[in-house]
Amino acid sequence: MAFTVLNSRMVQARVAPGTTLFSQRGAMLAYTGEVRFTPSITGGQGGVRGMIGRRVTGEATPLMTVEGDGTVMFGHGGHHVQVIDLWGETLHVEADRVLAFDGTLRQGTVFLGSQDGVMGVVRGQMTGQGLFTTTLEGNGSAAVLAHGGVIELPVVPGRPVHVDPQAYVAHRGEIRTRLSTALGWRDMVGRGSGEAFQLELSGTGTVYVQASEEKL
Numbered sequence: 001m002a003f004t005v006l007n008s009r010m011v012q013a014r015v016a017p018g019t020t021l022f023s024q025r026g027a028m029l030a031y032t033g034e035v036r037f038t039p040s041i042t043g044g045q046g047g048v049r050g051m052i053g054r055r056v057t058g059e060a061t062p063l064m065t066v067e068g069d070g071t072v073m074f075g076h077g078g079h080h081v082q083v084i085d086l087w088g089e090t091l092h093v094e095a096d097r098v099l100a101f102d103g104t105l106r107q108g109t110v111f112l113g114s115q116d117g118v119m120g121v122v123r124g125q126m127t128g129q130g131l132f133t134t135t136l137e138g139n140g141s142a143a144v145l146a147h148g149g150v151i152e153l154p155v156v157p158g159r160p161v162h163v164d165p166q167a168y169v170a171h172r173g174e175i176r177t178r179l180s181t182a183l184g185w186r187d188m189v190g191r192g193s194g195e196a197f198q199l200e201l202s203g204t205g206t207v208y209v210q211a212s213e214e215k216l
Contacts, residue, residue, distance in 0.1 A: 002083075002085065002141050003074075003083045003100070003141050003143050005081070005083060006073065008080050008081065008149065009075050009078055009079065009080060009081055010029065010073055010074070010075040010081065011073070011074050011075070011081050011083060011099070011100070011143050012071060012072065012073045012074070013066075013071070013072050013074065013100065014070075014071055015033075015035055015066055015067065015068055015069065015070055015071070015072055016069060017068070017069050019067075019103065020065060020066070020067055020103030021065075021066040021067075021072070021100060021101070021102060021103055022040060022063045022064065022065060022066065022100065022101055022102075022103060022107075023063065023064050023066055023072075023074055023099065023100035023101075024062070024063065024064075024076060024096075024098060024099055024100065025039075025062040025063065025064050026076065027064075027074045027075065027076045027099050027100060028064075028066075028072060028073070028074060029073045029074060029075050030072075030073045031070055031071060031072040031073065032070050032071045033068065033069050033070020033071060034068045034069050034070055035066065035067070035068040035069070035070040035071075035072055036066070036067050036068045037064045037065070037066055038064065038065045038067075039062065039063075039064060039065070040062075040063040040064060040065045065103075066100075074099055074100045074143060075099075076099055076145060077145075079145040079146060079147060080145070080146045080147065080148060080149050080150060080210070081099055081143050081144070081145060081146075082143070082144050082145075082146055082150045082169070082208060083141060083142070083143050084141065084142050084143075084144060084170070084172065084208070085140075085141050086105065086136065086137070086138060086139060086140055086141070086142065086172070087139055088137075088138065088139060089137070089172050089173060089205075090135055090136070090137040090172065090173075091135065091136045091137070091142060091170055091171075091172045092110060092133045092134075092135055092170055092171050092172070093133060093134055093136070093142070093144050093169065093170035094133055094134065094169075094170075095133070095134045096145075097144045097145045097146065097169060097170065098134055098136075098142065098144060098145075099143040099144060099145050100142070100143045101136055101140065101141065101142035101143065102140030102141055102142070103140075104138055104139060104140040105136040105137060105138045105139075105140040105142065106136070106137045106138050107134060107135065107136055107137075108134070108135040108137070109133070109134060109135065110133050110135050144169060144170055144208070146169045146208070146210035146211075147210050147211065147212035147213075147214045148210060148211030148212040148214075149210070149211045150169060150208050150209065150210055150211070151208075151209050151211075152206050152207075152208055153206065153207050153208075153209060154205075154206055155171075155173065155175055155201050155202065155203060155204060155205050155206065155207055156204060157202075157203065157204060160200050160201060160202035161200070161201045161202075161207055162198045162199065162200050162201075163198070163199045163201065163207060163209055164197070164198070164199070164213060165179065165197050165198075165199045166213040166214075166215065167209050167210055167211075167212075167213050168199055168207070168208075168209065168210075169208040169209060169210050170207075170208045171201055171205060171206065171207040171208065172205050172206050173203065173204050173205015173206060174203045174204050174205055175201050175202065175203040175204070175205040175207070176201070176202050176203050177199060177200065177201055178199075178200045178202070179197060179198070179199055179200070180197070180198050180200055181197055181198070
């Protein structure tokens with residue numbers, strides 16, 4: 001089920017009998033046809049485990065199950081909407097940036113600290129970014145939110161990409177993340193921008209970067 005981009009802040013999806021779509025609560029702008037919206041207890045195919053992961057981190061983003069026969073338009077807060085098509089890959093994105101996604105995608109939760117160690121915790125505390133990201137895996141499409149538009153930067157072996165953590169939106173592919181700092185511990189206090197922290201992404205894939213550092 002592909003999303004149709006209506007403009008930079010709105011997308012549209014066709015809902016057909018036998019298919020399921022998940023969306024962030026409050027994301028529906030309008031719809032036509034016989035469409036049902038019901039709260040999702042498990043939040044997609046990630047099941048209870050994925051739900052618990054988000055609850056523990058305080059990043060629980062309520063999802064709605066969308067079913068029926070019709071067309072639905074999505075958007076949220078006037079934010080830029082980026083559509084990402086997946087072909088068996090895994091997309092990592094902050095939970096509150098997920099606008100809507102195909103029910104064919106498997107949802108899970110990943111702790112960034114598993115790669116970043118102590119620095120992963122520092123990232124969460126100093127930059128305001130979440131310690132956990134939502135993962136969407138399989139074949140399907142996802143619509144994610146950002147500020148001021150998005151640019152896609154390729155990540156290739158031997159050429160890591162460095163991103164301001166607050167400008168990071170999502171990444172896909174076989175990528176490893178590592179947080180580094182260009183300043184001493186005293187200088188880092190009270191600073192959360194990319195001048196103090198840099199999120200390094202290495203491997204093979206794509207990283208999505210927003211034009212603004214504003215947090216959703």
